[in-house]
Amino acid sequence: MSDSYLIKGGKQLKGEVILSGAKNVALKTIIAALMFKGDVILKNIPRINDVLDLVELVKSLGAKAEFKEKNTLVVNGGTLKNNRVDLVSGSKIRVSFMLFAPLLHRFGECFVPNPGGCRIGARPIDRIIKGLIALGIKVDYDPETGYYHAKMIAKPKGSYRFEKPSHTGTELLMMIGLMTDEKVEIENVANEPEIDDLILYLNSSGASIVEENNKIIVGKSKELKQKEDFTIMSDRNELVTYATLAVASQGDVTISPIDERLIFSFLEIMKEAGAGVEEISNFKYRFFYQGVLKPVDIETSPHPGFMTDWQPSWAILMLKANGSSIIHERVFENRFSYVEELKKLGANIEFVNTEVENPSSFYHFNHDKNKTYQQTIKIIGPSELHNAILNISDLRAGAALACGVLLATGESVVNGASILERGYEDFAEKIRKLGGEIKKV
Ligand code: EPU
Numbered sequence: 154m155s156d157s158y159l160i161k162g163g164k165q166l167k168g169e170v171i172l173s174g175a176k177n178v179a180l181k182t183i184i185a186a187l188m189f190k191g192d193v194i195l196k197n198i199p200r201i202n203d204v205l206d207l208v209e210l211v212k213s214l215g216a217k218a219e220f221k222e223k224n225t226l227v228v229n230g231g232t233l234k235n236n237r238v239d240l241v242s243g244s245k246i247r248v249s250f251m252l253f254a255p256l257l258h259r260f261g262e263c264f265v266p267n268p269g270g271c272r273i274g275a276r277p278i279d280r281i282i283k284g285l286i287a288l289g290i291k292v293d294y295d296p297e298t299g300y301y302h303a304k305m306i307a308k309p310k311g312s313y314r315f316e317k318p319s320h321t322g323t324e325l326l327m328m329i330g331l332m333t334d335e336k337v338e339i340e341n342v343a344n345e346p347e348i349d350d351l352i353l354y355l356n357s358s359g360a361s362i363v364e365e366n367n368k369i370i371v372g373k374s375k376e377l378k379q380k381e382d383f384t385i386m387s388d389r390n391e392l393v394t395y396a397t398l399a400v401a402s403q404g405d406v407t408i409s410p411i412d413e414r415l416i417f418s419f420l421e422i423m424k425e426a427g428a429g430v431e432e433i434s435n436f437k438y439r440f441f442y443q444g445v446l447k448p449v450d451i452e453t454s455p456h457p458g459f460m461t462d463w464q465p466s467w468a469i470l471m472l473k474a475n476g477s478s479i480i481h482e483r484v485f486e487n488r489f490s491y492v493e494e495l496k497k498l499g500a501n502i503e504f505v506n507t508e509v510e511n512p513s514s515f516y517h518f519n520h521d522k523n524k525t526y527q528q529t530i531k532i533i534g535p536s537e538l539h540n541a542i543l544n545i546s547d548l549r550a551g552a553a554l555a556c557g558v559l560l561a562t563g564e565s566v567v568n569g570a571s572i573l574e575r576g577y578e579d580f581a582e583k584i585r586k587l588g589g590e591i592k593k594v
Contacts, residue, residue, distance in 0.1 A: 157568045158581065161590035162540070162561040165442075166404035168587045170395045172387040172411060173199040173578040174224065177347045179385055180248045181324050182354055183207055187216055187230030187255035188331060189358060189377040196384040198226045199578040202571055203246055210242040210249060214256075225382075236260040240299065243268070248321060250278055253285065253303055254328035262304045267294075277519065280315055281322040287313040288329055288337055305332070312338035317517050318455060320345050323369065327352070330371025331360055337371040345456045346415050350386045357383065389415040390549070391577060393463040396440040397470040398556045399587070400428040406587060409437035418459050422467075425449045426474060446470065448478035448534060455484065455517070465491050465553035469560070472500050474534040481507060481529045484517045489530055491550035491557075497541035498561050501533040538562070545569030548576045555580070559589050566594075 174197035183204070186193035198204060200223060208218045208226070215234035219227050236256050243249040243266040256263030268278060282301070285292050288309040293302045309329050315322060320343040327348075330337030342348075344367070352362050352369075359375035392408050393416070399406035400423070413420070413432070420438075423430050426449045429441035448471060453461040461484035468491065471478045482488045492502050507529040513520045516528070540563030545551035551573035558565035567573075570593060573580060584591045 155593050156571050157566050157594050158555060158570050159564065159566055159592045159594045160555065160558045161564045162538070162559045163563075164402065164559070164588050164590065166399050166402045166406060166559070166584070166587040166589055168406060170406060170408045170583055170587070172391050172408060173197070173201075174385040175347055175350070175388040176201055176203055176390075176576045177320075177345075178350045179204050180207055181251065181321075181347070181351050182383065182385060183211065183218065183226065183228055184248065184251045184255060185328055185351065185355060186228035187211065187233060188258045188328065189230060189379060191229065191231070191378055193228045193379050194221075194382040195226045195228065196224060196382050197387075198224050198385065199388065200224065201578050202575040206242070206246045207248065210238070210246065213239055213242055214252075230255055230259065233259045236262060237264040238266055240266045250281070250301075251321060251325050251328070253301075254325060254331070257290065257303060257305045257329070258332055262302075265301050265303065267299045267301070278322070279519070280317070280319050281325055284313040284315070284322060284326045284339070285329065287311060288326065290329065308332055308334045309337055310335045312340065314340035315342065317341070318343040320348065320455075323348055324351055327355075327362060327369055327371055330362070330369075331355065331374050331377065333371060334373055336373075339369045339371075341367060342369050343455055346386070346389070354383045354385075357381070386415070387411050389419075390460075390462045392416060393419055394466045394552045394556065394577070395583070396423065396438075397466040398559060399440045400442050400446070401470045401473045401556070401560055403442040404587070405429075405439070405441035407433060407437060407439045411436055411438065418457055419463060422449055422451060422459060426470065428470070446474040446534075448474040448476040448532075450479040450481075452481040453483050461485055461488060462549050464488065465549045466556065468495070468502070468530070468532055469553050469556045471532040472534050472536045472538070472557070473560070474532075477531055477533050479505070479529060479531055483515060483528070486516075486518045486526055486528070488550075489527060490546045491553045492530060494543045494550075494554050495557050497543060498538040498557050498565075500536045500538060500557065503531050503533075505529050505531045540565040542566045543568070545572045548572055552577060555591075559584065559591070
């Protein structure tokens with residue numbers, strides 16, 4: 154199977170990008186659909202590898218999940234017959250642990266493997282398991298098999314406060330809350346806009362979820378039933394990838410549809426860097442090169458800050474800035490797998506040590522003071538990039554590598570296209586429409 158891109162870089166990218174649906178909403182709406190009565194119709198679902206793997210996984214459990222059109226998926230959990238998530242299928246996709254919710258809903262008991270997925274640091278689910286237990290679910294872990302065994306002794310109720318917020322953790326506990334007869338309260342929640350989209354979907358189908366002051370309260374739901382088709386929001390990460398690439402290539406690209414509220418921190422930083430940013434109309438933005446780019450330091454943080462998923466793309470833009478800039482990653486450990494690969498193109502990037510006062514509260518992962526971390530890089534721009542052979546090892550890093558070679562002179566190969574395609578729909582086609590030379594080989 155062809156799993157590489159052959160890219161001839163150095164073109165100014167110009168034209169229009171229509172964004173696909175958000176991966177990090179699509180996956181959760183599919184899983185939550187298994188708790189509904191009847192067919193659930195989801196629109197704007199991107200045909201990306203993560204979604205396709207999840208569709209296969211859901212089908213292996215006996216549920217229905219079929220594409221009706223390119224981006225319209227019909228899901229029905231009524232035929233679920235298996236409460237054990239297969240180890241191999243589960244290990245392909247990290248969100249498989251969110252199947253705790255529909256499987257407990259249907260069977261009262263389930264077996265779910267420890268999740269796999271993106272290779273960003275350790276990525277444990279310790280806080281999420283603590284949350285399940287706090288809401289009354291009995292959870293045991295068998296280190297021999299790598300499986301969690303969860304059992305619903307009584308309807309979930311009570312409250313849980315995340316020690317540090319978790320995006321998928323907030324969503325999973327919210328879905329568990331859908332089974333309460335009383336009330337479930339989740340505190341110190343994540344505030345990512347993808348969670349709001351999931352709440353919109355669930356509340357429009359009979360759920361009673363209220364967000365207030367960093368807290369989510371789930372009341373007793375009606376039986377979940379879809380009243381009308383649900384269209385998921387656009388992918389803000391995809392926008393950032395194409396916007397930074399457009400400007401770094403000295404090009405000019407319009408991108409839509411996107412709600413400004415999803416990207417305002419990105420727009421601010423782009424303007425600070427001297428990139429051209431213009432709101433053409435509601436939900437449509439133009440990103441263009443308008444002269445020398447300035448280096449801008451960033452520190453990643455949960456919404457409304459500069460998102461961790463955006464930093465590999467930011468590194469690509471900063472390679473073209475006139476001076477040195479810093480990226481400090483706070484949310485995940487080990488999110489710089491692109492650095493060594495970009496150096497093969499001639500990029501001038503180095504790891505730097507950063508001392509912070511209280512690392513265990515500053516970083517969002519579980520910080521171990523006895524471990525050495527590489528959380529900060531310095532990018533020395535502008536870099537002249539040349540061709541090379543690169544290997545993708547995680548999704549967002551993969552997009553950065555493909556964008557890096559699109560800026561480089563000569564012909565390059567990027568291996569591991571299927572990892573990038575876990576999160577980007579029609580990547581090669583969208584780049585070709587902008588005038589880029591890219592071929593899947
Ligand atoms: N964490 C723990 N224990 C837990 C839960 C989280 O240590 O029980 C740590 C994580 O390892 C991380 C930090 O807490 O260092 C925050 O993790 P969070 O749980 O918020 O991230 P996630 O839910 O695993 C989702 C997205 C990510 C996105 C982050 C941050 C999905 C499927 N994934 O991950 O998206 O970067 O939130 O917004 O929604 C991507 O699309 O490429 C991607 C990685």
